[in-house]
Amino acid sequence: MKASINNQQTTLFKAEEPLAYRIRPISIDEIVGQKHLLEVLTNYLKNNAPYSIVLWGLPGSGKTTIAFLIKSTSKKEFVYLSGASTNISELREVITKAKLMPGNVILFIDEIHRLAKNQQDVLLEPLESGQMILIGTTTENPLISLTRALHSR
Numbered sequence: 001m002k003a004s005i006n007n008q009q010t011t012l013f014k015a016e017e018p019l020a021y022r023i024r025p026i027s028i029d030e031i032v033g034q035k036h037l038l039e040v041l042t043n044y045l046k047n048n049a050p051y052s053i054v055l056w057g058l059p060g061s062g063k064t065t066i067a068f069l070i071k072s073t074s075k076k077e078f079v080y081l082s083g084a085s086t087n088i089s090e091l092r093e094v095i096t097k098a099k100l101m102p103g104n105v106i107l108f109i110d111e112i113h114r115l116a117k118n119q120q121d122v123l124l125e126p127l128e129s130g131q132m133i134l135i136g137t138t139t140e141n142p143l144i145s146l147t148r149a150l151h152s153r
Helices: 035-047 063-073 086-102 118-120 123-128 148-151
Strands: 004-006 009-012 055-056 077-082 105-111 133-138
Touching: 035 063, 055 063, 063 105, 063 133, 077 086, 086 105, 086 118, 086 123, 118 123, 118 148, 123 148
Parallel strands: 055 133, 077 105, 105 133
Antiparallel strands: 004 009
16 A cells, blocks of 8 residues: 555545545544553654564554554555465565665564464564564464564564
């Protein structure tokens, strides 16, 4: 999904997409709730997504919206994968790109809890070396659904 400038307003989604996509917040100022977390998120966005994060919450709580806000504000390459349908070869392709552009690739994995342990293990080296930034979203407790090794990165 490409961000486009239209009447000085950034749009993250195309007009023909579902209403829920079209009314998503397009800036951090439009997100409401948990002010202490919004401060952290604001700093994260101002610093151009400097580290990996996992967003955990109920369906519809804004996890994916936050990831796409990061996409629209970051100057880094943004790659979207679904944890439900990605495979190791796709992950390795992103890792190869990250090695060519160290620190300038953000990999967003929606439903990261759906990755198998061997898929999670593939991410360890590029995360530890700082070649890539990972943003994961999950409705499952990441302490249970993600490997300890991935947590430490």
